[in-house]
Structures are given as structure tokens and as C-alpha cells.
Amino acid sequence: MKIVLALDSFKGTATAAQACAAVAEGIAAVAPTAEVVLVPMADGGEGTLDALSTAHGAAQHEVTVCGPDGRPVRARWLELKSTDSDRGAVAVVELAESSGITLMERLSPLEAHTVGLGEVMLAALDHGVEEMLIAVGGSASTDAGAGALEALGARFLDADGMVVDPGGRGLARIHDVDTRGLRRPPVRGATVLTDVTNPLCGPDGAAAVYGPQKGAEAADIEQLDAGLAHFASRTALAMAAWSGSEPVDPSAPGTGAAGGTGFGLATWGAQLRSGAAALADAAGVDDALVGADLVVVGEGRFDSQSAQGKVVSEVARRAGAAGVPTALIAGAIDAPTTDFTHAYALGDLAGSPQQAMADTAAWLRAAGAALATAYEETP
Known part of the structure; x- marks a missing residue:
């Protein structure tokens, strides 16, 4: 199983690299033999x-x-x-x-x-x-x-x-x-x-x-x-x-x-x-998608603006073109997630947004573990 992690930063609580690393740790705890490829992402702003x-x-x-x-x-x-x-x-x-x-x-x-x-x-x-x-x-x-x-x-x-x-x-x-x-x-x-x-x-x-x-x-x-x-x-x-x-x-x-x-x-x-789009090219997202079974995208808040050229929508678009299913991990989710195979809000996992922000890395690991478990149980 090859999983590509292409998350954006969780502003103020985790950089893109930290977010990808934490989710990878959670996946490894459940699926230690999975090949996990980290492609931290950004949209041209700080980070x-x-x-x-x-x-x-x-x-x-x-x-x-x-x-x-x-x-x-x-x-x-x-x-x-x-x-x-x-x-x-x-x-x-x-x-x-x-x-x-x-x-x-x-x-x-x-x-x-x-x-x-x-x-x-x-x-x-x-x-x-x-x-x-x-x-x-x-x-x-x-x-x-x-x-x-x-x-x-x-x-x-x-x-x-x-x-x-x-x-x-x-x-x-x-x-x-x-x-x-x-x-x-x-x-x-x-x-x-x-x-x-x-x-x-x-x-x-x-x-x-x-x-x-x-x-x-x-x-x-x-x-x-x-x-x-x-x-x-x-x-x-x-x-x-x-x-x-x-x-x-x-x-x-x-x-x-x-x-x-x-x-x-x-x-x-x-x-x-x-x-x-330009940073997805520079980071080699398309190359990473070759042979992938799943792509995981993420950001601090998934809402209606996320579909307007943001990292999540850009990576999901490329994954769809490559025939690779996409899962979402976000701090909070305020928009439909029907385009994703799985979706996890850290605030829901932690019990509240405040608790999720208090230890974002821990809840990113929890989301990674939950995703790996759900994926392995999918027929």
C-alpha cells in the first residue's frame, strides 16, 4: 500500500512538514508495512x-x-x-x-x-x-x-x-x-x-x-x-x-x-x-502519485474557499486525474466532503477545537491511525 501525504500547514499549530510527519506516524502505528510518501505543500504564502x-x-x-x-x-x-x-x-x-x-x-x-x-x-x-x-x-x-x-x-x-x-x-x-x-x-x-x-x-x-x-x-x-x-x-x-x-x-x-x-x-x-498549482509542480506531486493507492490532503479549516485554488483542491484534482482516491484531514470541516473517501476533523476527534489545537500533532497522529484502520477495513 502506497499512501501520499500532501498536507498544507495547520496555521499556528503545525507546519506542513510537521503535519505530514505526524499523520505518517499514525499510519505507521496501524500499517507499519505501508509505503508513506511525504510531500508537504503550500499555496504561496508564509511557510x-x-x-x-x-x-x-x-x-x-x-x-x-x-x-x-x-x-x-x-x-x-x-x-x-x-x-x-x-x-x-x-x-x-x-x-x-x-x-x-x-x-x-x-x-x-x-x-x-x-x-x-x-x-x-x-x-x-x-x-x-x-x-x-x-x-x-x-x-x-x-x-x-x-x-x-x-x-x-x-x-x-x-x-x-x-x-x-x-x-x-x-x-x-x-x-x-x-x-x-x-x-x-x-x-x-x-x-x-x-x-x-x-x-x-x-x-x-x-x-x-x-x-x-x-x-x-x-x-x-x-x-x-x-x-x-x-x-x-x-x-x-x-x-x-x-x-x-x-x-x-x-x-x-x-x-x-x-x-x-x-x-x-x-x-x-x-x-x-x-x-x-505551481508549488504542486515544484514539489513533484504528480510523480508521487504514480502507483499510489491513496492521497491524504489537509489544512486547518476545510470550508467553501478550499475549493477555490487552495492546496486541498489542487492536490485532489490531480489525484482524481490520476485515478487515485483522496482522503481529508482538517482541523475543522465546514463544507461537504462527498468527494473524499474518508474525512476527519481534529476538533471532532479531540472533543473540541480548543483541545485539538492544544496538541495538534497528537490528533494528527490519531487521524492518521484512524485513516489507516478504516482503509484496511475497506473491502
């Missing part, structure tokens, strides 16, 4: 590097960069070796490591920036990677990725030819874009990983929807939204001329990701893609 660190040929690098509030921070990026000898390494960069909101001593919605993200990307480019995946969840700023582009060599100038300070406040002052020193994307391209579909500006845009959680008040949101619109008007054509492609449409889905970083990196040439 992406940790989820992929167990992937084949993964090597971790660290670099000191400028954090979102100007203080230096140590940030990691992951190098994934390709199993194809004709392809070079893939870099996985996580915005939260260098420009994340958890790195702020205090929220600063108008000054926070993504310079550190660009510096990590630059380190990966200098290392010689041929492809780059950029997970953009957990952003501290609303600077349209201008800080990252600046670190990559672009210069944003005001009407007097002076370099504009990084951060959302300075976006409205940008008059010209100097792309002469801007580094090109890697030869096999760059991909922004996000499941956010917001446009850059407007009532559903980066500032209006995500600004408040970054400390922006009403006046700040108005200023940031205007700055994002101005940035788009000043940069879209300039970056298109540099890249030789069509101008990026700021109303396109995903351009509002990470305070508009989706837009900024798209003008650099990066593609916007579902994080779950």
Missing part, C-alpha cells in the same frame, strides 16, 4: 520554503537584506535541483522572509517597502538559477513592488531627476523610470505565486482590501490607492518597452497581490499563477 525544503535536491541559502522598515534581516531562499540534466536550478523566494509584515517592529503602511525581496531575488540571479518562483504572501507594504524592482536595478525618479524613496508614500512622486541597470529575469522565467485575484487599484484593489491589516487608515488608503494608480500609469509603458512585451493591465487578476507586488513583478516579466 512555502519550509514546505518545499524536503523536496528532492533542495538546498537552502541565506542572505542579509534590507527589511521592510529599513532594518537588516536574514532571509532564506531555496534552490531546487532539477531532475532533468538539461535544466538548471529553480529558486524559490518567499516575500515573508525579507519583506513580511511579521518583520516590522511597528506597522508603517506608507513607508514599508519590498527592497529586501528584490535583494533576495538578486542573490538568486547571481547564483545562476534558471527559473524563479516568488511566493508573495504576508507582505508588510503597499509599494507595487517598486522596492523590489529598485533592488534589481531600476531607478524611479521624481520630476527633478532625484531617486524617489522606497515605500507607498513615494509612488505618487514618480515621474520617470530608468531601466538601464535593471536585471533580466532568469532564462526560464519567473513566476509570482498567489491565490489572490485582486486588481491593483480601486475598491477591490491592494490598498482598499489589504491596507487596513497593514496599519492603513482611511486617508492612508486613499493616498496609497492614488499612488498605485500613478505608479501604473508611469511604469507600465516604460517597463513594456524594456521587456519588449505588452504593457501589464493593472486591472488584471492578481496584480494587487502583496500590496501590488504582483503588478510590479509582472511588469518585470514574471507570470502570475496559482500558488498551489
Whole structure:
């Protein structure tokens, strides 16, 4: 019996790797001869590097960069070796490591920036990677990725030819874009990983929807939204001329990701893609499914949003295409589970959500044991 464990993190209580390991322990207690393959998963938010660190040929690098509030921070990026000898390494960069909101001593919605993200990307480019995946969840700023582009060599100038300070406040002052020193994307391209579909500006845009959680008040949101619109008007054509492609449409889905970083990196040439789908490719989910008898997916809460491009639905879709049945383990279940052969809510097993969260690993082991028992008893 081959069982593939492709769980997402249980936010705040277990990383994806910890969740997979705990379920594996529970399965082993009941079915010690089962072949259990661990494929920790993520959707492009915080924890992406940790989820992929167990992937084949993964090597971790660290670099000191400028954090979102100007203080230096140590940030990691992951190098994934390709199993194809004709392809070079893939870099996985996580915005939260260098420009994340958890790195702020205090929220600063108008000054926070993504310079550190660009510096990590630059380190990966200098290392010689041929492809780059950029997970953009957990952003501290609303600077349209201008800080990252600046670190990559672009210069944003005001009407007097002076370099504009990084951060959302300075976006409205940008008059010209100097792309002469801007580094090109890697030869096999760059991909922004996000499941956010917001446009850059407007009532559903980066500032209006995500600004408040970054400390922006009403006046700040108005200023940031205007700055994002101005940035788009000043940069879209300039970056298109540099890249030789069509101008990026700021109303396109995903351009509002990470305070508009989706837009900024798209003008650099990066593609916007579902994080779950791209990371399933990077983690080798399809290869793991070959010969599998069962796939186990999981997350902290399974609800109506889980079917909208999240890890659970992406892995289940691939399993269905491969003809492999799928089981679900979640902290709580608030949506129908008819598509799964078995479904376990840790809160039900433990007696309450609070008890499940108090020792998530133990209840993940219990769910793994229950699943293995049920599977072996299935005719």
C-alpha cells in the first residue's frame, strides 16, 4: 500500500512538514508495512520554503537584506535541483522572509517597502538559477513592488531627476523610470505565486482590501490607492518597452497581490499563477502519485474557499486525474466532503477545537491511525 501525504500547514499549530510527519506516524502505528510518501505543500504564502525544503535536491541559502522598515534581516531562499540534466536550478523566494509584515517592529503602511525581496531575488540571479518562483504572501507594504524592482536595478525618479524613496508614500512622486541597470529575469522565467485575484487599484484593489491589516487608515488608503494608480500609469509603458512585451493591465487578476507586488513583478516579466498549482509542480506531486493507492490532503479549516485554488483542491484534482482516491484531514470541516473517501476533523476527534489545537500533532497522529484502520477495513 502506497499512501501520499500532501498536507498544507495547520496555521499556528503545525507546519506542513510537521503535519505530514505526524499523520505518517499514525499510519505507521496501524500499517507499519505501508509505503508513506511525504510531500508537504503550500499555496504561496508564509511557510512555502519550509514546505518545499524536503523536496528532492533542495538546498537552502541565506542572505542579509534590507527589511521592510529599513532594518537588516536574514532571509532564506531555496534552490531546487532539477531532475532533468538539461535544466538548471529553480529558486524559490518567499516575500515573508525579507519583506513580511511579521518583520516590522511597528506597522508603517506608507513607508514599508519590498527592497529586501528584490535583494533576495538578486542573490538568486547571481547564483545562476534558471527559473524563479516568488511566493508573495504576508507582505508588510503597499509599494507595487517598486522596492523590489529598485533592488534589481531600476531607478524611479521624481520630476527633478532625484531617486524617489522606497515605500507607498513615494509612488505618487514618480515621474520617470530608468531601466538601464535593471536585471533580466532568469532564462526560464519567473513566476509570482498567489491565490489572490485582486486588481491593483480601486475598491477591490491592494490598498482598499489589504491596507487596513497593514496599519492603513482611511486617508492612508486613499493616498496609497492614488499612488498605485500613478505608479501604473508611469511604469507600465516604460517597463513594456524594456521587456519588449505588452504593457501589464493593472486591472488584471492578481496584480494587487502583496500590496501590488504582483503588478510590479509582472511588469518585470514574471507570470502570475496559482500558488498551489505551481508549488504542486515544484514539489513533484504528480510523480508521487504514480502507483499510489491513496492521497491524504489537509489544512486547518476545510470550508467553501478550499475549493477555490487552495492546496486541498489542487492536490485532489490531480489525484482524481490520476485515478487515485483522496482522503481529508482538517482541523475543522465546514463544507461537504462527498468527494473524499474518508474525512476527519481534529476538533471532532479531540472533543473540541480548543483541545485539538492544544496538541495538534497528537490528533494528527490519531487521524492518521484512524485513516489507516478504516482503509484496511475497506473491502
